[in-house]
Amino acid sequence: GDLAQAEERFRAALERRPRYAAACSNLGVVLVEQRRLAEGLGFLARAVEMDEAHAGARVNLANTLAYDGQVDAALTHYEAALRIEPDNAAARINFIKPCMDACRWDDVEAEAARLSALYGAGPRDWSGEVLPFMAQLLALPEGMPLAVARSHAAVLESRAAGLREAIRRLRPPVRDDDRVRVAYLSGDFRNNAVGHQTAGMFGHHDRAGFEVSIYSWGPDDGSEWRRRVVAGCDRFIDIREESFDDSAARIARDGIDILVNLSGYGGGNRN
Numbered sequence: 001g002d003l004a005q006a007e008e009r010f011r012a013a014l015e016r017r018p019r020y021a022a023a024c025s026n027l028g029v030v031l032v033e034q035r036r037l038a039e040g041l042g043f044l045a046r047a048v049e050m051d052e053a054h055a056g057a058r059v060n061l062a063n064t065l066a067y068d069g070q071v072d073a074a075l076t077h078y079e080a081a082l083r084i085e086p087d088n089a090a091a092r093i094n095f096i097k098p099c100m101d102a103c104r105w106d107d108v109e110a111e112a113a114r115l116s117a118l119y120g121a122g123p124r125d126w127s128g129e130v131l132p133f134m135a136q137l138l139a140l141p142e143g144m145p146l147a148v149a150r151s152h153a154a155v156l157e158s159r160a161a162g163l164r165e166a167i168r169r170l171r172p173p174v175r176d177d178d179r180v181r182v183a184y185l186s187g188d189f190r191n192n193a194v195g196h197q198t199a200g201m202f203g204h205h206d207r208a209g210f211e212v213s214i215y216s217w218g219p220d221d222g223s224e225w226r227r228r229v230v231a232g233c234d235r236f237i238d239i240r241e242e243s244f245d246d247s248a249a250r251i252a253r254d255g256i257d258i259l260v261n262l263s264g265y266g267g268g269n270r271n
Contacts, residue, residue: 001244001270006030021051025060032064033268035219040064048077055085063094067267071101089128096134112138119144126151132265149265156271163245173255179211181255184233185270186262187218194262195225202232215239215251217270244270 010027013020025047031040044061051057062077075098081091099107115130119141126148130138135145182205188194205212213235220226220238230236239247247270251259263269 003030003034019050021047021054021057024050025057029060053084055081055088059090066098071098074098075102093131112140116141127155163248167248167252170252173253179209180257181211182258183213183215183256184260184262185215187268189216189229190218190221190226191223195229199225199228
């Protein structure tokens with residue numbers, strides 16, 4: 001999650017090897033994650049020009065084109081990536097949503113049938129087959145979307161094992177009252193569906209029993225929704241510039257009892 005350091009290192013790699021397609025592509029991703037979309041797209045396109053057979057560079061470009069609403073262009077690069085590497089998991093799991101957006105229903109039905117057949121064959125790791133959010137949108141067997149979500153959660157849990165142990169060793173904060181400390185986490189406290197649906201909620205907590213904090217990693221768009229969210233909580237903390245580990249440690253040091261993840265498996269999540 002340290003995007004500034006990542007950008008610096010990728011730029012240094014390109015200074016040493018100007019035609020290093022993987023570094024160029026990953027730099028593009030880091031720029032996009034910093035919401036520098038046009039600049040990021042430039043590096044992503046350049047990476048594909050450097051190495052047209054680099055499936056990963058194709059997928060990174062396709063993901064960003066899809067995010068930018070350039071669906072047909074995104075599909076072109078997903079399909080190219082799958083021709084290069086038919087089993088490329090990143091291409092496969094991201095390909096289906098743009099197909100829906102483009103009304104390519106034959107492709108959607110074929111993917112649903114493929115996934116249903118895999119589910120019928122028995123338990124498996126779904127992290128390379130379908131995203132939890134997409135499993136909610138496809139016609140899949142009963143119970144499969146839950147199995148997909150649990151599979152992805154298990155992968156995340158295994159990655160966080162070391163961080164979890166480090167946080168357990170932190171000294172619990174001194175409490176000045178016995179209120180329950182509840183916090184909400186999202187990158188979308190702004191003119192966005194999350195902001196629209198939650199802006200009026202925070203102020204309705206019973207402040208005699210609860211202290212309400214918000215941790216935000218998204219941009220401040222200056223909107224009325226943003227102002228309402230900030231006004232409705234006891235503490236609003238901007239964690240955009242923090243690494244994931246630092247944010248997790250901060251939340252632990254703040255003594256949060258209940259943390260509500262409002263982003264779930266949506267785009268740009270920090271699960």
